[in-house]
């Protein structure tokens with residue numbers, strides 16, 4: 001995983017609520033066996049017509065907007081556990097998703113892939129949407145160290161929660177697997193100790 | 205020793221605690237995983253990860269693989285037509301071979317939807333921790349185990365270490381008292397609960413389902429309930445094992461046998477929430493208040509009783525309007541009598557033998573409406589074989605239904621089975637998201653009985669009016 005650097009960027013507004021992972025990356029694009037290239041099909045059916053031409057009304061097709069921050073309505077990332085959703089956002093160039101509420105599995109997947117979910121109060125989320133509406137090139141700063149999101153123009157700032165372990169991993173670019181591999185002997189001891197509970201777990 | 209430690213514990217905590225190896229920095233638990241299922245879509249990048257790091261699978265005998273999402277449900281003996289699907293399914297075969305994993309792929313008598321085959325093979329057992337790169341892993345919780353969906357990075361972690369780093373979720377208990385009315389099924393219970401708690405109402409929680417209405421369900425019904433826990437955002441759902449659970453598991457292929465079974469059952473009987481156990485949140489519902497349910501919008505929380513009206517637009521968000529526009533429905537109107545084009549009876553929510561028996565009993569001697577495409581897709585090869593042995597396939601064919609081969613099918617628009625743009629499909633699956641059944645497809649979630657009744661009528665009907 002890449003280290004998370006502080007982000008200063010303008011933002012893409014997507015006020016829809018309950019954006020599910022089937023919208024972020026539809027199932028028919030999950031056939032790839034590598035992690036790359038999913039950005040092309042990010043929000044595919046909202047972004048393109050069936051014939052492949054871009055839908056003019058969709059925010060990603062609007063040259064006014066851009067940047068590394070996606071700002072979305074509440075309950076972002078609900079539905080399927082497909083990590084491809086996090087890969088697609090990252091591959092497209094998004095490094096931060098801001099919402100007032102995230103679905104669990106998506107949040108975990110994002111954090112495992114260097115994509116920072118920033119959860120703010122609903123009122124602050126609305127303030128961000130207003131700031132983008134006033135100026136599509138409004139700058140936001142997301143500081144992971146301080147756990148703050150700042151609307152640069154107004155100076156308004158909100159802090160966001162993040163699990164301390166996940167924060168450490170994001171900043172240093174660590175994966176869980178590195179840690180788990182380092183405790184191999186604990187795992188083996190546990191298996192010995194708990195054997196009587198798990199006699200049926202091993203396939204014959 | 206375990207008994208004392210378990211004083212006033214929830215079922216969830218009893219299982220979780222026996223699986224915590226240690227606490228890592230920052231308060232995360234290192235959770236040991238007993239059983240791991242994989243399928244073709246969410247595993248290839250995990251195997252690549254192992255290769256890149258030069259790792260093998262730590263406990264290959266605790267992982268089982270199947271192919272379900274991408275498989276066609278016609279002519280499974282022929283090579284898969286669609287190139288990318290074929291490539292992905294073949295990749296799974298190759299990966300399982302390279303890493304020494306058991307695979308129930310196409311052509312194997314155990315093949316099927318991952319959440320259907322685990323239970324029917326007895327691979328799913330009470331007290332276990334189980335994961336799969338698939339959000340509906342919550343299904344297995346019906347047996348009183350901790351089962352939840354994970355992302356591909358975590359699939360790699362489990363393959364390499366049999367462990368995950370997890371923060372203990374909060375606990376919620378949902379109690380459904382009383383008895384269901386005729387024509388109301390487990391699917392209606394869960395659609396009703398989600399309509400009350402919303403699609404995000406369970407986020408951060410692990411849910412235990414309890415109460416008379418839950419206890420009196422078969423294992424199939426319990427699986428339907430736990431399956432959709434994720435549709436309210438919960439990590440998973442579980443139900444305490446009882447004699448129904450134990451009887452179901454007896455003589456299953458991978459369940460313990462003989463004396464070992466009795467010993468296991470004795471342990472399983474200790475798995476329940478103690479009387480004083482505390483839950484962060486409790487909800488109570490009355491089964492008598494539940495009617496056959498249908499969804500009208502584009503998330504599973506947008507459900508109503510069949511005789512209710514879609515909510516009015518007042519006070520609703522823009523997303524509500526967008527959702528109705530996609531579905532082609534008006535705020536305030538009823539769904540009763542709306543014409544439908546497709547009927548899909550299948551998916552890990554409702555494709556088990558009990559579902560098929562119920563549908564067969566209802567459609568026997570009837571004919572589906574001429575304009576409707578009606579698909580019945582068994583959840584596994586074993587369900588398919590059982591249905592044939594009981595002659596259900598004949599009943600389906602005689603009634604004009606297409607009885608297909610096992611797979612995820614039209615639950616998600618990934619394989620050949622898709623609902624066309626703009627068409628209405630009453631579906632027994634679990635998600636009505638935009639485009640879930642194919643680009644532009646409009647999904648109405650309902651129970652197998654409601655789907656069968658609507659297939660016959662050619663429009664959405666209240667199945668209760670057709671029952672004697």
Ligand code: SF4
Pocket residue numbers: 272273317318319338340551552553611612615616633634
């Ligand atoms: S049947 Fe549908 S929900 Fe279930 S595993 Fe397959 S695609 Fe997922």
